[in-house]
Amino acid sequence: EVQLVESGGGLVQPGRSLRLSCTASGFTFGDYAMSWVRQAPGKGLEWVGFIRSKAYGGTTEYAASVKGRFTISRDDSKSIAYLQMNSLKTEDTAVYYCTREGLVTVNFDYWGQGTLVTVSS
Amino acid sequence: QSALTQPASVSGSPGQSITISCTGTSSDVGSYNLVSWYQQHPGKAPKLMIYEGSKRPSGVSNRFSGSKSGNTASLTISGLQAEDEADYYCCSYAGSSTYWVFGGGTKLTVL
Numbered sequence: 001e002v003q004l005v006e007s008g009g010g011l012v013q014p015g016r017s018l019r020l021s022c023t024a025s026g027f028t029f030g031d032y033a034m035s036w037v038r039q040a041p042g043k044g045l046e047w048v049g050f051i052r053s054k055a056y057g058g059t060t061e062y063a064a065s066v067k068g069r070f071t072i073s074r075d076d077s078k079s080i081a082y083l084q085m086n087s088l089k090t091e092d093t094a095v096y097y098c099t100r101e102g103l104v105t106v107n108f109d110y111w112g113q114g115t116l117v118t119v120s121s
Numbered sequence: 122q123s124a125l126t127q128p129a130s131v132s133g134s135p136g137q138s139i140t141i142s143c144t145g146t147s148s149d150v151g152s153y154n155l156v157s158w159y160q161q162h163p164g165k166a167p168k169l170m171i172y173e174g175s176k177r178p179s180g181v182s183n184r185f186s187g188s189k190s191g192n193t194a195s196l197t198i199s200g201l202q203a204e205d206e207a208d209y210y211c212c213s214y215a216g217s218s219t220y221w222v223f224g225g226g227t228k229l230t231v232l
Contacts, residue, residue: 035221037167045159045167045210061220062208097166106214107157107172114166 002026002110004098009115012088020083022098022113030054030076033101035108036083038094046094050101051081052101066092124222125211132230138199141227143211144192149222151192155214158187158196161226170209171196175213182205198229206231 008020022034035050049062052071060072071084081098095116099108126144133139143156150156154174159167169178171187174194184199194213196218198205 017140035197037223044226045223047212047223050220063220102172105170105172105176106155108159109169109178109211110168111166111168 002100004100004110005113006096006098006112006115009096009117011118011120012054013121014088014090014119016088017084017086018088018117020096020098020117022081022083022112023077024081024098024100029074029079029098032103034072034081035099035101036072036081037085037097037099037108037111038092039097039114040091043094048083048096054106069121085117088117093117093119124215124219125213125224127139127209127211127224127227129225130228130230132232133198134199135201135203137201138197139201140198141198141209141211141229143194143196143213143224145194145215145222146174146192148184149213149215149219150189150194151196151217153214154189156187156189158185159211159212161209165211176214177185202228205219205229214219 005023005027012018012030016022033052036048069087073082095114095115098112100110158171160170161167175187187199208226210226215222
């Protein structure tokens with residue numbers, strides 16, 4: 001059974017940093033691209049960024065709203081994806097979901113339960 | 122403001138059919154047959170319901186179907202059931218600079 005479990009959320013002051021983790025199980029983690037999607041309280045979904053599998057260079061792409069502040073990385077030996085968030089702003093307050101991208105299909109086929117990040121002084 | 126436009130709410134009675142629209146542009150929905158739809162119940166994570174415009178993942182009821190015409194994608198739910206009451210989001214690939222854009226979400230109420 002595919003499982004994605006996010007951790008690391010919490011309350012952080014504006015301008016500070018936070019790192020989220022996504023621990024995967026039930027599939028060969030290294031074969032898949034992984035994305036982060038966020039949802040501000042009472043709002044819709046927003047794609048944050050993704051990291052390709054090593055087979056495709058392990059490179060990353062980001063939404064304009066977080067580019068230069070957020071960094072996605074992965075440790076295939078531990079089946080973990082990370083989201084490093086720097087220079088946090090109040091508008092980054094959201095539930096952050098880790099998602100798996102389809103291997104041969106174009107979609108976000110599995111989602112974690114999400115972790116809440118609150119940016120406030 | 123979301124990149125894709127969805128109605129804020131739709132409603133229907135049990136057994137009826139409803140359609141949720143998702144309007145984008147020629148840079149996203151209109152250029153790629155890569156629209157997916159996600160169902161989200163309150164307090165839960167989104168669940169993939171339709172991908173690549175009209176394909177259903179294993180385990181998703183065939184009451185859910187997707188289509189596209191021009192810059193607008195649609196999700197149709199037939200034979201509405203109480204458990205279909207949820208928020209629904211569309212998502213489209215938007216090219217290799219923007220990548221993924223979501224709609225603002227549609228709240229489905231089963232009367």
